[in-house]
Amino acid sequence: MAEATEVASEHAGDEEEEHAHESRWPLPAAIGAGALYLGAGLYFMGQNLVPSVIPVALVAVGALGLLGGLAGWANEAFIADYRRSHGGDSGVLRMGMILFLVSDVATFSAGFVYYAFIRVGAWPPEHLPSLLGSLVIINTALLVASSFTLHYGHEALESGNRRRFLGLMGATLLLGVVFLGGQAYEYYELLVAEGFTLSTGILGSAFFGLTGLHGLHVALGVLLIGIAFGRALKGHYSAERDTAIQTTSLYWHFVDAVWIFLVLVLYVGASI
Known part of the structure; x- marks a missing residue:
């Protein structure tokens, strides 16, 4: 019984370590990438459909979101807690x-x-x-x-x-x-x-x-x-x-x- 408890405890620790790597930063990075590509597509294909300021704004905001998301993600994974970057x-x-x-x-x-x-x-x-x-x-x-x-x-x-x-x-x-x-x-x-x-x-x-x-x-x-x-x-x-x-x-x-x-x-x- 004690041995089973120990194994379960180790498994829970492994799960906790795995979930410790979860991050919210990929979401803004993905949204930024989507806005960037949408803006580029509208600029080339939809110039007669929407005012030109809309695709330009989407590209600018999307680029900032993408780079900001990547920067935050990388900072969280590699700089904020170096212990997490030792594996691999x-x-x-x-x-x-x-x-x-x-x-x-x-x-x-x-x-x-x-x-x-x-x-x-x-x-x-x-x-x-x-x-x-x-x-x-x-x-x-x-x-x-x-x-x-x-x-x-x-x-x-x-x-x-x-x-x-x-x-x-x-x-x-x-x-x-x-x-x-x-x-x-x-x-x-x-x-x-x-x-x-x-x-x-x-x-x-x-x-x-x-x-x-x-x-x-x-x-x-x-x-x-x-x-x-x-x-x-x-x-x-x-x-x-x-x-x-x-x-x-x-x-x-x-x-x-x-x-x-x-x-x-x-x-x-x-x-x-």
Whole structure:
């Protein structure tokens, strides 16, 4: 009887530990994602059905809800209670990130195939702004530099140099934020000064579709690095416990490589 009671107690403890991982944050993240996609769909397909301010507002609110939900979820799971983030097989987590990136290659490839179909038609299109300029070069240099700071920051962690690790992680986060600011300014210049928008022919949809998709990935990467930096400040990492840094690095280097390819194909390619 005592043994059965002990087993039941252990089972109850396991259930309590399992339920301790429950979170409400996925709900606002899912609602935000739904609003984001609904707004985008209305913008492209329902311009004659609803005022244009409605889809724009839905996209803005949806993006905030999605990023806020992801940030809250990640904070609750990884930063607020570090004890909950100790479990898991590091090899499985790395393989999960690799498989995600493989699937992401297909996502970006669809956009590049769309652009390739544009290029086999009449070129240049009627409205072709100057895409390749100093801002793109600076942004590219910033993103490439951020890959180096993240790489050497990881090396500093493995060698036990905590101060260098924190400094380089902070620098990576800053470079990512500045890159996003540069892309936002580029959009402002194209939309306001050049009059180049999503509705400016099929080139406009290809350009903003590809760069916007990449920008969304950079924003997610900045979020991941921000979470990692927050955990680093709390002393969560060591040379033996660095899986989150490894998976974040894989994602960030992938985003960097996609940007370089995007610049060569879209920005440089458009001027040829």
